[in-house]
Structures are given as C-alpha cells and as structure tokens.
Amino acid sequence: MPKVPLTPKKLATDLTSFFLQNGNFFAAGGPMSLQAAPAATQRFIEEADGGFHGLAVQSVGYTVGDEERGEDPFDIDAEDEDEDGEPEDRPGVHIYVARGSKSFLRSLPDEIHGIPCTVHNVGKLFVKPHLSATTTNRGNLYEHDDRVACGSSCAPAGLMLAGTFGALVRKNAGGKLYALSNNHVFADCNHTSVGQPILSPAGMDARAGLRAPSEICRHSEIVELRSGAPALVAPCREDIAIAEVPDGDAVSSWQGDDEDGYDTPTDTTDPATGLRVKKFGRTTGLTFGTMQSVQVRLSLPYQSQNFRALVWFQDVWMIRSNDSDPFALGGDSGSLVVTEDGDKVVGILFATSNKGAFGIVIPIDRVLAAFGGLSLVAGHGV
Numbered sequence: 001m002p003k004v005p006l007t008p009k010k011l012a013t014d015l016t017s018f019f020l021q022n023g024n025f026f027a028a029g030g031p032m033s034l035q036a037a038p039a040a041t042q043r044f045i046e047e048a049d050g051g052f053h054g055l056a057v058q059s060v061g062y063t064v065g066d067e068e069r070g071e072d073p074f075d076i077d078a079e080d081e082d083e084d085g086e087p088e089d090r091p092g093v094h095i096y097v098a099r100g101s102k103s104f105l106r107s108l109p110d111e112i113h114g115i116p117c118t119v120h121n122v123g124k125l126f127v128k129p130h131l132s133a134t135t136t137n138r139g140n141l142y143e144h145d146d147r148v149a150c151g152s153s154c155a156p157a158g159l160m161l162a163g164t165f166g167a168l169v170r171k172n173a174g175g176k177l178y179a180l181s182n183n184h185v186f187a188d189c190n191h192t193s194v195g196q197p198i199l200s201p202a203g204m205d206a207r208a209g210l211r212a213p214s215e216i217c218r219h220s221e222i223v224e225l226r227s228g229a230p231a232l233v234a235p236c237r238e239d240i241a242i243a244e245v246p247d248g249d250a251v252s253s254w255q256g257d258d259e260d261g262y263d264t265p266t267d268t269t270d271p272a273t274g275l276r277v278k279k280f281g282r283t284t285g286l287t288f289g290t291m292q293s294v295q296v297r298l299s300l301p302y303q304s305q306n307f308r309a310l311v312w313f314q315d316v317w318m319i320r321s322n323d324s325d326p327f328a329l330g331g332d333s334g335s336l337v338v339t340e341d342g343d344k345v346v347g348i349l350f351a352t353s354n355k356g357a358f359g360i361v362i363p364i365d366r367v368l369a370a371f372g373g374l375s376l377v378a379g380h381g382v
Contacts, residue, residue, distance in 0.1 A: 006113050006114075006115065007062075007115075008062035008063055008091065008092050008093050008115055009062050009296075011062070011092075011093050011112055011113065011115050011117075012060050012061060012062040012093045012296045013296050015052075015060050015093065015095070015112075016060045016296045016297045018052075019052075019055070019057045019060065020032045020230065020297070022053060024052075024053070024055050024056070024057045025057050025058075025297075025299050026056040026057060026058055026097070026098040026099075026124075026299070027058070027125075027299040027300070027301050027310050028299055028310065032229055032230065032231065052108065054100075054104065055095065055097050055100065055108075055119070056097050056098040056099050056100065057095060057096070057097055057098075058096045058097060058098050058122060058124075058125050058298065058299060059095075059096045059125075059295045059296075059297060059298035059299065059318070060093065060094070060095050060096070060295065060296050060297060061093070061094045061095075061096070061292070061293030061294055061295040061296065061317075061318055062092065062093050062094065062293055062294060062296070063091045063092060063094070063273035063292070063293050064271070064272055064273055064293070064294055065272060065273065091116060091273070092111070092115045092116030092117055092118065093112070093115060093116070093117045093118070094117075094118050094119075094120060094292060094293040094318070095117065095118070095119045095120070096119075096120050096122045096125075096318065096358070097119060097120070097121055097122070098121075098122070098123060098124050098125070099121065099123070100119070100121050105119050105121060120358070122353040122357070122358045123353050123354040123355055124353075124354050125298075125299075125300055125301075125351060125352075125353055125354075125358075125360070126300065126301045126302070126303065126351075126354075127184055127239075127300055127301070127302045127303070127311075127333070127350070127351050128302075128303045128304070128330065129161035129162075129163065129184050129185065129188060129189070129304050129330075129333070130160060130161045130303075130304065130305070131330045132161060132162040132163070132202075132204070132282070132283065132330045132331035138205075138283075139153040139162055139201055139202060139204070139205025139207075139282055139283070139331065140152060140153060140280075140281070140282050140283070140285055141153055141200065141201040141205070141210055141211065142254070142255075142256050142257055142261070142280065143211070144252040144254035144258065144261070144381065144382065145252060145254075145381055145382065147249065147250060147251050147252040147254075147381045148165065148200045148214075148216050148250060148251050148252065149251075149252045149254040149255065149256065149257075149261065150165055150166060150167050150168070150252070150253065150254065150255045150256070150264060150280065150336060151164060151165070151166075151255050151256045151261075151279075151280030151281060151282070151285075151335065151336075152164070152165050152200050152201065152282065153165075153200060153201035153202045153205045153282040153331070154179075154181065154185065154186075154198055154199065154200040154201070154202055154216065154282070154334075155185070155198070155199060155202030155203060155204070156186065156187075156188060156192045156196050156197070156198055156199075156219060157196060157197040157198070157199050157203070157213075157215075158196075158203075159188055159192075159203075159305070160203065160204050161185075161188065161202065161204070161304075162201075162202035162204055162205055162282055162283075162331045163181055163182060163184070163185025163186075163202075163282060163331060163332075163333045163334045164181060164185065164280075164281045164282040164331065164332055164333060164334035164335045164349075165179055165181060165198075165200055165216065165251075165334065166179075166180045166181050166182075166334040166335055166336045166348055166349075167179075167180045167253070167255075167264050167336045167345075167376060167377070168180070168245070168251060168253045168264065168376075168377035168380055169242065169368075169374040169375060169376055169377055170374065170375050170377055171371060171372060171373065171374060171375075172372065172373035172374065172375055173372055173373065176244055176245075177244070177245040177248055177251075177377065177380075178217070178220065178242040178243060178244055178245060178374075179198065179216060179217040179242065179243045179245055179251065180240065180241075180242055180334075180336075180348070180367070180374075181240070181241060181243075181333070181334030181348075182239045182240060182241060182333045182334045182348070182350045183222045183223060183224070183225055183239045183240060183241045184225070184239060184302065184304060184333065184350075185241070185333055185334045186198055186219050186222070186241035186242075186243050187219060187222045187241045188304050188305060188306065188307070189225055189302055189304040189306065189307035190222060190224055190225055190306075190307060191304070191305070191306040191307060192219045193219070194219055194220060194221075195218050195219065196218065196219045197215040197217075197218055197219075198215065198216055198217045198218065198219060198243050199213040199214060199215055199216070200213065200214065200216045201213055202282075205282075214250070215246075215247075215250070216245065216250050216251050217243035217244060217245045217246070217251070218243055218244050218246060219241070219243045220241075220242050220243050220244045221241065221242050221371055222240070222241040223236075223238045223239070223240050223241070223370050223371075225239060225302065225307070225309075225311050226311065227302075227309035227310055227311050227312075228312075230297065230312050233312075235297065235312040235313055235314040236311055236312065236313050236314075237313065237314060237315055237316070237362070237366055238362050238366055238367065238370060239313075239350040239351075239362065240348060240350075240362065240367055240370060242371060242374075248380065248381075249381070251380070251381060252380060252381030252382055253377050253378050253379065253380040253381065253382060254381065254382050255280050255336060255338075255342075256280035256285070256286055257280075257286075260286050261280065262338075262342040263378050263379065263382050264336065264345070264376055264377065264378050265338055265342065265343055265344050265345050265376070265378065266345075266375070266376045266377075266378045267343060267344045267345070268344055268345045268346075268364045268365065268368070268376075269339060269344040269345070269346060270363065270365065271291045271294065271317045271346055271347060271361065271363050272291060273291060273292060273293060274290060274291065275290065275291040275339065275346065276288070276289075276290055276322070276339070276340040277289050277290070277291060277319065277337050277338060277339055277340060277346050278337070278338060278339075278340050278342070279327075279328070279332070279335040279336060279337045279338065279349060280335060280336075281328055281331070281332030281334075281335035281349070282331040282332055282334075282335075283328070283329045283330065283331035283332045284325075284326055284327070284328055284329055284332055284356065287321065287325065287326065287327050287328065288321070288322045288323070288327070288340065289319045289320055289321050289322055289327040289337075289359065290319065290320055290322055291317055291318075291319050291346070291361075292317070292318045292319060292320050293317070293318050294315060294316070294317050294318075295313065295314065295315065295316050295317070295318060295360075296314060297312060297313070297314055298312070298313040298314070298316060298360065299311075299312055300312075300313060300351055300360075313360075315363075315366075316350075316360055316361065316362055316363075317347065317360065317361045317362075317363065318358055318359075318360060318361075319337070319349075319358065319359045319360070319361050320357060320358050320359075321356070321357050321358070325356075326352070326355065326356020326357060327352070327356060327357065327358070327359045328349055328352040328356055328359040329352055329356040330352065332349060332352065332359075333349060333350050333351065333352075334348065334349065334350070335348070335349040336348060336349075337349055337361050345364045345376060346361065346363070346364060347361035347362050347363045347364045347367065348361065348362045348364065348367050349361055350362055
C-alpha cells in the first residue's frame with residue numbers, strides 16, 4: 001500500500017492527537033483519548049529532547065492557500081515577523097500555547113518531517129461575556145442615518161454583558177430581517193429566552209452624550225454550544241445566533257462610522273493564510289489583521305451566568321493583529337470580519353486572546369449555512 005504523503009493538515013492532526021493523549025491541552029486538565037498519533041510522529045517528538053511534552057497547548061492549526069487567487073501556502077513569502085524574528089505566517093503547522101518562556105519556545109524544533117512548525121505564545125484563550133465591563137476601550141455605538149449601525153455595542157436586556165451587533169441577514173426561506181452575532185452575545189451561552197429584547201448600546205455601555213439603550217432586535221435562534229470530551233461529543237464549529245428585527249427603521253447594514261465605514265458586503269470569500277482583513281467592533285473599533293491558520297482542535301473555556309464549560313472547536317481560524325494594537329478584545333465578539341478593501345465577508349469573530357493580539361473567526365460560509373440558510377443584507381438604511 002503506498003504511503004500517504006505528510007501534509008501540514010495531516011501533521012497538525014497527528015500533533016493534536018499526541019497533545020490530547022499526553023495531557024498537553026492547557027484547559028483540558030489532563031490526558032484525553034482520541035485516535036492515536038502515528039508512531040513516526042510520536043518517535044520524532046520523543047527524539048526532540050521531549051520539548052513538546054512541556055507545551056501548554058491551546059490549539060493546533062495549519063496554513064491554507066487561496067486557490068481562488070492561485071496561491072499555495074508554501075509559496076507565501078511572509079513579510080511580518082514576531083518579536084523573536086520568526087515569520088508569523090510561514091507555511092506549515094502553527095501551535096498556539098498559553099505560556100512558555102522565549103528561550104524554551106526557541107528551543108523547540110522549527111520543523112517536523114520537513115514541514116515548518118511555528119509556536120506562538122498567545123496567553124490564555126477564553127470566552128467570558130461579562131468581562132467586557134473590564135476592558136479599557138470604550139463601548140462603541142455607531143449610528144448611520146439615525147439608525148444603529150453594525151459594529152455597535154449590544155446585549156440582551158437585563159444582562160450585564162456586552163458584545164457586537166455583527167450584520168443584518170435574511171433567511172433564504174423567508175423575508176424577515178434578522179441581526180447576527182454570537183450565541184454567547186445574544187443568548188448568553190444557550191440561556192437567553194426566545195423573544196428577549198436585544199438592546200444597543202448594551203446597558204453597561206450607557207453614558208452621558210450617548211443615545212439611551214433601545215431595542216434593535218429580539219432573540220430568536222442559536223447554534224447551541226456543546227461541551228464534552230472530543231472522543232464522545234462532536235466539537236463545535238460555530239458560536240452564532242440570530243435575533244429578529246421588529247422595526248427595520250431602527251437598524252442599518254452600514255458597518256462602523258461614517259468616515260471609515262462601509263456597507264456590509266454581500267460577496268464572500270474563504271479564509272486563506274496571509275489574507276488581510278479588518279473589522280468594526282464594540283470595544284476596539286476599526287482594527288486590521290491577517291488570517292493565519294485553520295484549527296484542527298481549539299479548547300475554549302466558556303464562563304457565563306448559567307454556563308461554565310470547556311467547549312472544543314474545529315475548523316475555525318486564527319487571526320493575528322497587523323501591529324502592536326489588539327485586533328480584538330472582550331466585547332468585540334460578533335464582529336463581521338471582511339477583507340481589507342471591504343469588498344468581501346470572511347467570517348464572524350467569536351473569541352480573542354487575553355491581550356487581543358489574536359482573534360478566532362468562524363468562516364462565513366458555515367455561518368450562512370446555519371438556520372436553514374442565510375443571506376447577508378446590504379443597502380438597508382444606508
């Protein structure tokens with residue numbers, strides 16, 4: 001039988017199995033069973049002075065080229081370097097860890113079986129909707145033609161949390177208008193009642209000189225968040241929710257402010273390593289980043305008023321900030337991520353690293369496939 005060639009995706013999958021079995025996943029708290037990593041991969045890790053055994057892993061990903069643009073990830077010439085001088089977007093496997101000294105991370109192998117391997121210290125990853133109150137940036141409310149625009153602060157009435165109103169959508173099977181954001185923003189992690197008003201700005205963001213919180217939509221549906229061992233419970237692929245808009249005159253499909261904003265694009269594109277993107281969000285406003293790698297497994301601790309659990313994800317994307325400023329912080333969850341020219345939608349942001357240098361994005365094709373099929377809305381109230 002011919003030997004299956006080793007690709008970045010295959011290596012990332014093998015490493016994920018190894019890290020699960022050996023208890024490397026930081027949030028899991030110990031070993032977890034999954035299909036065993038191939039003996040060759042295990043031997044290589046053992047021969048690498050045991051270095052990989054000490055990693056506190058958050059996720060493992062691999063780079064993906066953009067076939068539409070005729071690019072392959074191994075042809076990408078990364079221009080950006082991290083603080084240690086390593087290319088941030090070099091092709092191959094990317095391992096994201098919660099901690100590790102610079103000297104320790106530099107001592108790790110920079111390739112495995114000829115495939116480049118880059119380790120990033122991203123700090124702790126988690127989703128805690130109520131921590132938006134502790135962010136130092138302001139709770140943005142964007143208005144366009146006297147309507148609440150996308151990218152604005154929002155939250156269910158009666159809850160002290162805040163997230164971002166990401167976009168307007170319609171179901172393909174009907175004409176009703178809905179607002180789009182994360183499950184943990186609109187539904188407080190599966191627990192907001194259907195019909196609960198969603199206010200903008202969020203109650204915690206009310207302040208002098210800003211319009212008072214008012215209803216923009218009512219909570220409708222979620223893709224549920226699930227918790228459990230990856231060998232027993234299928235990992236999640238989305239953290240999204242929609243809320244019906246009862247008064248179309250209250251909202252706009254415009255993203256952000258009038259100076260740098262843009263109407264929500266209706267064209268979409270698949271994420272790809274090296275793709276430059278931007279977003280408007282409740283906390284950090286307009287920021288710019290670069291798509292880096294798709295995750296084989298990502299462990300995210302969730303903590304809300306009624307939901308405390310470790311949720312495993314797969315096939316979501318890591319994105320990094322283009323400069324020293326955060327790409328996203330708590331409260332930016334739900335932001336619509338678009339290409340840097342504003343022409344196409346890439347995905348929905350749903351989590352960030354604790355210092356905001358990295359964000360995590362759900363590809364837009366999976367978002368639009370939910371709830372029986374959705375279509376992005378443009379030209380509404382603009």
